[in-house]
Amino acid sequence: MPALATVPTPLGPFTALVDDEGAVLASGWTDDAGALLALVHAELRPTDPARREDLGEVTAAVTAFHDGDPGPAAAVPVRQISGPATTAIWERLRAVPAGEPTTYGELADAAGYPKGHRIAARACVHNAATLFVPCHRVLRRGGALGGYRWGLERKERLLALEASWRVDDAALSGV
Structure with missing residues (x-):
């Protein structure tokens, strides 16, 4: 149910x-x-x-x-319906590591759509399963936040939180 x-x-x-x-x-x-x-x-x-x-x-x-x-x-399994390009972007987005944000263009290229930065942006807009499909990890070229359904302040906090985990991991490994 x-x-x-x-x-x-x-x-x-x-x-x-x-x-x-x-x-x-x-x-x-x-x-x-x-x-x-x-x-x-x-x-x-x-x-x-x-x-x-x-x-x-x-x-x-x-x-x-x-x-x-x-x-x-x-x-965690996710179920969303869309066309092949958006689905490919969502699948690739699940592989973006925490603390290592990507750009819309890089995401599109990694998903097989080298000139598809707008496709990637649209996929993020239509992503219903945030956190499980972590669209907060996508930035505009140059590092600007872009948009986020749950607010830019929350996106900024999520990115800072994930960056702190990478710092903590590096400290634990002696790097």
Whole structure:
């Protein structure tokens, strides 16, 4: 049965909506279930998801991310529908390491669309599964933030948080 749960985080409430197999359909820093439902493609949109306290691995991944471990979020299944270019961008975006932001052009090139920076930007705009498909890791050429559904201040905080993990990792490894 489709379900959703909200987790308190240092960046605000984070809600995830999953299908009956546990794949993330939509997620974001909000407690507004209706807003998340609106992001889901009509073919996948559930009509009455159950509200739960916990979504198992999804909730654990959200908590782990905010505690400094982005790995579990990258392993959570995601289900979104779009055309082949957008789907390729979303798949490539899941492989962008935390703390190593990329540009729209670099992302498009890595996904097989060397002149597709606008395709990459559009894929980020239509990404319903933020955090699990980490579109906050994409910047404009030159390093400007670009846009972010959950606000530029939150995007900036996410990038700073992930950069701090890389610094912590380097310190632990003696680099």
